[in-house]
Amino acid sequence: MASAAAFLTTPLHHLSPFLTTTSIAAITISAGICYYLTAKRSNNNKQPPLPPEPRGAPVLGSIPMFLNRTPIHRKFTALSAEYGPIFKVRVGTKLYIVVSSPDLAKQVLRDNESVFSSRDVPLVVRACTYGGLDLACIPMGPDWASMRKAAVGKALSKAGLDGCYELRRREVVKLLSELEVGKPVGVFELAQEVIWNATLGMVWGGDVDYEETREVGNRMLRLLGKPNVSDVFPVLARFDLQGIEREGKEVARRFDRTVSAVIEKRLGGGGEKKEGDGVNNKTKDLFQVLLDSGAASSLASMAHFKALLQDIAVAGNENISRMIEWAMSELLNSDRAMKSVKRELDEMVGLDSLVEDHHLRDLKYIDAVIKETCRLHLALVTRTANQTCTVGGFTVPQGTEVVVNGWAIHRDPQFWDEASEFRPERFLDGGDGRSPAFDFMGGGSSGFRYIPFGSGRRGCAGVNLAERMMKYVLASFLHCFEWKLADGEGGVVDFADEFALLIKKKRPLIAVPTPRLLASARPELLA
Numbered sequence: 001m002a003s004a005a006a007f008l009t010t011p012l013h014h015l016s017p018f019l020t021t022t023s024i025a026a027i028t029i030s031a032g033i034c035y036y037l038t039a040k041r042s043n044n045n046k047q048p049p050l051p052p053e054p055r056g057a058p059v060l061g062s063i064p065m066f067l068n069r070t071p072i073h074r075k076f077t078a079l080s081a082e083y084g085p086i087f088k089v090r091v092g093t094k095l096y097i098v099v100s101s102p103d104l105a106k107q108v109l110r111d112n113e114s115v116f117s118s119r120d121v122p123l124v125v126r127a128c129t130y131g132g133l134d135l136a137c138i139p140m141g142p143d144w145a146s147m148r149k150a151a152v153g154k155a156l157s158k159a160g161l162d163g164c165y166e167l168r169r170r171e172v173v174k175l176l177s178e179l180e181v182g183k184p185v186g187v188f189e190l191a192q193e194v195i196w197n198a199t200l201g202m203v204w205g206g207d208v209d210y211e212e213t214r215e216v217g218n219r220m221l222r223l224l225g226k227p228n229v230s231d232v233f234p235v236l237a238r239f240d241l242q243g244i245e246r247e248g249k250e251v252a253r254r255f256d257r258t259v260s261a262v263i264e265k266r267l268g269g270g271g272e273k274k275e276g277d278g279v280n281n282k283t284k285d286l287f288q289v290l291l292d293s294g295a296a297s298s299l300a301s302m303a304h305f306k307a308l309l310q311d312i313a314v315a316g317n318e319n320i321s322r323m324i325e326w327a328m329s330e331l332l333n334s335d336r337a338m339k340s341v342k343r344e345l346d347e348m349v350g351l352d353s354l355v356e357d358h359h360l361r362d363l364k365y366i367d368a369v370i371k372e373t374c375r376l377h378l379a380l381v382t383r384t385a386n387q388t389c390t391v392g393g394f395t396v397p398q399g400t401e402v403v404v405n406g407w408a409i410h411r412d413p414q415f416w417d418e419a420s421e422f423r424p425e426r427f428l429d430g431g432d433g434r435s436p437a438f439d440f441m442g443g444g445s446s447g448f449r450y451i452p453f454g455s456g457r458r459g460c461a462g463v464n465l466a467e468r469m470m471k472y473v474l475a476s477f478l479h480c481f482e483w484k485l486a487d488g489e490g491g492v493v494d495f496a497d498e499f500a501l502l503i504k505k506k507r508p509l510i511a512v513p514t515p516r517l518l519a520s521a522r523p524e525l526l527a
């Protein structure tokens, strides 16, 4: 997911900007042929029927529904209210089946895990990830297994993440100390810079040019969120009409120069490790963990190693930063929840100290804030069927992209009390989230009504890191500073959202930080 994120969501959101009259005509023909062939095939084989389809123009089928700008997660949710928890939409030559209930999510992500074990890879993702070698693109098999083991079992294991705490702490404290108090700041931009530096610190110690890597990473993320007509009309792909693939290749080359330079330095320069490399007695960066544990040498090629490093460095950045912005928005909108957060920080950390890794396990309310934010603001998980199968009594033909609409499931009043309300308490003991058995991955007592990180063997490989980073950075923001909405925000948080790569706020949250810690705790921040 350099972008796992891009293909974990769906290229469907690419549609609306392209649907001109001419393209509608082209789609009409292919949709008509496609419909005829699929219907004929399913009749011949006496398979269960295909799922229902929203009524549209006679041959255009589902296409007109993409002509307005309603974000795709909301559109799908409205359609499931009308057509039921499983329905299909056709787009160009592609068939999408959308499921929106915990039971159907379980059928896709667990019961038929081997059928739904791959993903459709958009062209720009392929261009950015060594030809699609990263962990989220690569088909399940021995190469995927050794990458997954290196990531989850080594670099992102508890030991791996404990060992690089100092490296992320150093970056977070540095940026917070540089924050201009009393001035409005874009919370997403701030979070993104903090997450970039902390992640680059953890992965490569001090060995990369932060500015260059951040710029390349941000360009990559922007590209991944851009609609690409080539994905929707493969026949146009070789023209790369918008130049997205070309730009993807260019940023990929720049990223590769950075990774290659670190590899050359660590492996080519005699291999002597210095503190600047992110290695000392207590601290080891994740690059070095992968080398020293033998995980790097178990990978199929150097390109796989580079793609894995890219995964760890880039994959979670946008997701984590967006979640922090949403969490801050929810808290600025809820005095009650904000008071509970501050009370917990005062008791567990104290105003004379910075938040540290060892505090995190005691910050139960902030944990609940994060879980509740993920419930309300995460969206879609997509997988591709590698063979024809049955889900919910309907046929899912081979090659179909199945979209699990986590956004609808997370907000379904059948499964959640006051489903649209921000109520972190539901994730505390006794709440309807029934913590602590309730985990992030669909399991425990969740019964697939909570799947912000997907589920199963292809579930998020970075969940441990994501959880720690969201908690550490959010707690540090809230402990070090008091926050209020900037003037000009009208005194209320705007919760309008849109979908591009992820669910994002339509209007960025702009807030003003002022100091909160006692003077005795501030020297480190002020140093």
Ligand code: HEM
Pocket (backbone or CB within 6 Å): 001, 004, 008, 109, 135, 136, 137, 148, 156, 311, 312, 313, 315, 316, 317, 319, 320, 323, 378, 380, 381, 382, 383, 452, 453, 454, 455, 456, 457, 458, 459, 460, 461, 462, 463, 465, 466
């Ligand atoms: C808030 C942060 C994050 C969210 C919400 C998130 C969400 C997801 C989701 C929904 C999936 C698809 C799961 C499925 O298909 O069942 C996924 C997969 C993945 N994520 Fe994350 N993720 C986050 C952070 C991260 C981080 C920090 C990393 C890397 C360190 C990461 C690496 C990956 C990878 C490599 C995959 C593909 C795994 C595979 O196919 O084997 N993610 N993530």
